[in-house]
Amino acid sequence: MVVSEAPRIVTSRIGFEDSHTLVRYLDTGGYTGLRKALTMTPEAVAAEVDGASLLGRGGAGFPAGRKWSMLRKGPIPYLVVNGDESEPATFKDHLLLEKDPHQLVEGVVIAAYALQVARVFIYIRGEFALGLERVQAALNEAYAQGAVGRDIFGSGFSVDIVVHPGAGAYICGEETALLESLEGKRGYPRIKPPYFPAAIGLYGEPTVVNNVETMSNLPWIITNGAAAFTALGEGRSTGTRLFALAGQVRNPGVYEVEMVKTTFRDLIYAPVLGGGVLHGRELKAVIPGGVSAPWIGPAQLDTPLGQDEVAALDTMLGSGSIVVMDETTCMVRAAWRITRFFWRESCGQCTPCREGSGWLEKILRRIEDGVGREADLDLLMDTCDNLAPGVSWPPQQTTICVLGPSIPSSIASAIRMFRDDFLVHIKEGGCPHG
Amino acid sequence: MSHLSAETLGRARDLVALYPHRRSALIPLCHLAQEQDGWLRPEAMEEIAGLVGVTPAEVLGTASFYDMLHTEPVGTYVVAVCTNIACMLRGAYELLEHAEDHLGVRAGQTTADGVFTLEDAECLADCGRAPCLQVNHRFFGDVTPEGFETLVADLRRGALDGEVPHHGTLLRVRRTGGLQVEPSRVEAERAASAGAAAGRANQGGKG
Amino acid sequence: MADPVVTSHHGLASRVAPDAAPVTITIDGVPVEAAAGEFLIAAAERAGTFIPRFCYHPRMKPVGMCRMCLVEVSTPRGATLQPACYMAVAEGMEVVTTSEKVRKAQDGVLELLLVNHPLDCPVCDKGGECPLQDQVLAYGPGESRFLEEKRHWAKPIPISELVLLDRERCIQCGRCVRFAAEIAGEAQIDFLGRGDQTEVNIFEGASFSSVFSGNTVQICPVGALTATPYRFSARPWDLDQVESTCTTCALGCRVAVQSSANRATRMLGVDSDPVNQSWLCDKGRFGYESLNSGDRLVAPLRRRTPGGELEPVSWSEALSAVADRLGAIRGASGGSALAVLGGARLSNEDAYAWARLAKAVLGTDSVDAQLGDGLPAEVVLGLPRATVDEACAAPVVLLLSGDLREELPVLFLRLRGALEEGGTRLVELSSRATSLTPLAAASLAYRPGEAAATVAALAAGKGGPEGIDPAAWTAALSALEGAGPDGAGMVVVLGRPSLSEDGALVAEAAAAMASAWPGARFLPALRRGNVMGALDMGLAPGILPGRVSLAEGRAWFEEAWGPLPADRGRDCAGILRGAVEGSVEAIVLLGADPLGDFPDRALADEALEKVGFVVAVDAFLSPSAARADVVLPAAVHHERAGTTTNIEGRISRTAQKLVGPGQAWPDWMIASELAARLGTELPAGSVAELWDEIERLAPSHAGITRAALEAPGARDGIVAPLPASPVSLSRRGGPARIDPVATPGIESVERQGAPPRAGLAERSGVADDPAATTAGSVGRPRPLGWPQSVDPPHVGPLDNYSLRLVSGRHLYDEGVLLEVCPSLGALADRATARANPYDLDRLGLTTGGHVKVRSARGSLVLETVADAGVPRGVVTIGFNLGVAGEAGGTGGAAALIGAGEAVVDVRLESLSGRTTVPRTPAPKPTPTPAEEEGA
């Protein structure tokens, strides 16, 4: 078991008690990336990011450079940073917002410069009160330093950044719902096409949406160059990535590891990382990339943490959150709890998602409570089929956004991998795990 | 008569000024009204409607979409216990049950003395310290049943007043100064992009 | 539902430019032509393939929420399920609507929709015409596998006087929410909550007070929104319907009149593309209650002794009494001592018969369908006319009228839609903020009396007159540039901005517009029922049928009608004044209520008091009819067939659905019987024959034959006059398929009963040879043209102590209609005195206080309201409204207006009786925008 000696790209300051302050930031090389970027042409900055093959860290994994270049033909009025992080068991942006807000601000200004936008909104999950305060404080300092606002560092480039609080709705992480929310509306995902807000985004104008972690990578990439970034990782999955490790492991937390060079097993068992399953129990299943992702079992633990490598298992790395479930976990209960989340967070636009999520939740609860029937398993799968025809991966869609089609992932995983858990519930009239 | 205080109104106007379209300030203004009143009163919603140029029904319609905006009164402290998968795997439901017993209310209810509202929350993104909870959107991690009782006692006697502001308070750090980039530049860019948008007009789509 | 596709003439509103390039797609293997960018659901429908849907509505933007319309579409990435309601067609697209995958998806959506839907169909108004019910039968699962408890909400809650909401039945399609926000522009109803706890609702403590609320009931695909007046009153399969025209205002929306056992039960908007596009206002929609009213006149009434009570008499006695008296006066004092007021309630055929009776039999030209609240007939008929579509497509709309939402509500919707789309810019000339002001490129707040001067200054393109906000002026000038130098890109919407500003002043402004912008066209914004038809048919002084002047048409009409009055007669004000002076000895009120509608109530009152003989032909005993010597009960629209003409000049058919109550007669028949008793048989003995005569004689109606009106392509009506070159009458070809979910109530009745009928002919006699009755010696007269000379009255200066009165109509006023419709009665607005906060402050008045408003004519006690939308120097008081609070009273501003006065200046006195002394000098008429913002 080897954990690579990769540099820390976005978490280099996390160890410091005062990592969020401007003093510490400047002490640790802060704003050198931005100063360098301002000496380059915007095109050159964008090219550097494109060259780094920086995959979006919000979940979809779309290369940031490619997203930008789809747009750079005309003026782009808005850049929106997605800091809504609400995917269950995902808590990496939370860390970056609270612990290194200046790094985010610097990354945002670099992106704004590359895209030549004049106004940026950082949409931060409302529950992150401390994160909101830290980013606002950092922004105030950055404005005072001349790092944001008019004529940044004497370069002639100007940009305003506004911190915008969310108000508690998971769906607002979906980028078009986020834009609706930012426009002061209910967080309803927009119909697609257009598939990216690039064409018709905020206020109907071209808009780039990028995740907090994606932005936080930019200072390092510009400072150290794309080549240094692509030297890390392998194939499309370059650089390092934050993984939020949660559930029944000894050391849950956020870890920055080099992509592809590290496997699930490394992350969960390495003493410097997860430290193994809690109480030394056996591992039963792992949710590899947020609760939208189909689960993997112990046999797949040696898969490298890379976008394509994980995709080959018919699941995804998604938001980079990894939940460990040990041998004592009731899989009916786990599937129920995840479904309950989707039921509570469905925006309610699409019939299959709105009604299907609630129905699935009720069936799963019925089974968990010991009043299920064997036919319920077919009913579950059939209803899942109405949300994602074929219940395959990646899911086919009957809805506006992919929240709905994500619901079947955990249900189908639980039924396919642990059918016996369900049957025991049904036959014995209750949960054997108590 | 304005329901929002002069100070709140002043901050509200500053917020509206941050956006190219005033409706964008709707949610920040709802937070602000909650900061003033602890919850979102109908009078406040009507006033917000006027400030952002929509109908009161649209303010209610928008606000009621979001869990943090309470259109019914809540306690001084809103205690949100995460029960999502990561916390559940580490005893969140046991914690919630204990909280219910200890406070004498079910999740979703407010104690008779109006001090605590208990909520069964979705993932709060603090899974590294599961089970976790928030009080008025301030985090408390690795909460044991005993720890919960201590927390409640501390809150009751005001020992955490510095850490946990009253409900609705989100940003105690105010933005210093408004926007700096001249609107003309934004305007010019927007005009240019409008031209480009015309070319894309046929792409359709909502919004 | 065997075949969910029902046929009708109403096609879909495609949002595709007419010149979009055609593409070819295949639907279920069959090649189909479609316009690039068109929504698949619409393209399929035209080709005869109905794709089920709930949230999609052809008149609103798609949202893709219900997911019922999923079909398989082959793309380069393979065949996937795609929503047909917002998927744009593209060349080569292959669509499958019947595969197992599609069937499974449809089945699934329906099963899921029923998860939380109460199956209370037996007690649901929508039962039998419910798209959910229908589509479950056609595409749904056989049985429900859902065992759990459904979501519960309190059962129907009233959200207004007219609408009830049952949230349990709601399927969250968002049609009502979108209608309110997108079409009506007043988002009073919205989604609340999230996920499967989403409900539609209004703001707590508020009411769904939109005047368009009934449309949400019409388009709700389930029984979540129901209308109080209709609730539990019928089952769709017991209903029968005809297509007809609404006559509540002069826009002439197309409606389906539904009835059961000779009771009107419901009125639904029909999707007429050029007119109402399926929408109705609530007054038009729910006004059918008046047809069933117990207050209807059912027998002729007569005062047998002077000063005696009105008592029921036979038709024969009543008609003889009228004919004898009118004949006697004609004999003694000449026809000019007789006058006929009103006619806007009549059909064109009725109006024509009455015009002929008045002008050729009674011998009087003192005939006026307008009650001093319209515009001179020459102006209305003579200006080049625009259609609503043309107004909505014009680069510039110049508006000089009252608040259209109050006066012509669906015209407001149409213009609002055009302004929202952005191709049209509005320049508003108005003495107060209107419902369109927020969408206007510029609103010029002129003070009554200054309209023509303002127009002249605009046309000159120089600086604005004193008192008008310079920024608004500049914006107006720049917007007007879009109309081109001769105004060819401009449509003027011309109505009465205020009833206390003489109509001649508006005519003067119109003349100024017509000379400054010779290319401009005009859309009259007259509001009352079939007033345009009445004017077309000659119910106006100096006018003969077919939009010709008395002088021009004399020879032609005398040949057919016999001798006509020598001189031009009097208008309404003149008639009333004549009655007071004694030169008018008898007045026939043709569905007219001058006490309620004439701006100068005192004059109307005195005239009815002094005139020797009053005949009222009416459906209700209005306050004026109650003063008559003889009352003749009339049948109204939907009780007799005929045609009406809307503001565009669009002639459309009204149909008979009901038999009028008791002995009520159609007006034309009353005219015919009276003529006979006066010694002249009118030749036309049926509505059909009347139309044939109109077509033959009225120049503007030439060529609009009965056959043309009855042709399937003419169901949206025919705009008169016909264009010089023969064009197809129809905007659409023959019958097209329609969306049965768009307006379920019409489709279901259609499906269950006979197809809708719209009647013109009572006897389908064939028109005689046109040459037979009119000798060839005289040429057809030429219709009125423009310019006409206008002689405006003098406007004096406004003094320091006074405010200039602006008085407009409200949709919900004290008119008879509201009184006899139980559901609308409570909605009547109350009169208040609204003034700019600056003026109130200047006069030492506070909002909510009571003031005595005094004019040269009379006085009125009213509550004051500060309103920044009212320009300085102006006070607005509604017309024909009850007065709120202790003061009480009726009529609103009618107590203050003096007929013949150019403008009305009033003083506001605090109730102690002393005149308030201005604290600051004379007002500058207009507030700056900043002040308006702040208030």
Ligand SMILES: Cc1cc2nc3c(=O)[nH]c(=O)nc-3n(C[C@H](O)[C@H](O)[C@H](O)COP(=O)(O)O)c2cc1C
């Ligand atoms: C239901 C749903 C929830 C999402 N939540 C988040 C989120 O919380 N944070 C985030 O950055 N992206 C989230 N996304 C992904 C965004 O839509 C979007 O792809 C991303 O913000 C783009 O940024 P990136 O390219 O930098 O990853 C979510 C997507 C879906 C469908």
Ligand code: SF4
């Ligand atoms: S799939 Fe669910 S969350 Fe996504 S838009 Fe539809 S209803 Fe909303």
Ligand code: FES
């Ligand atoms: S989603 Fe297409 S009709 Fe509702």
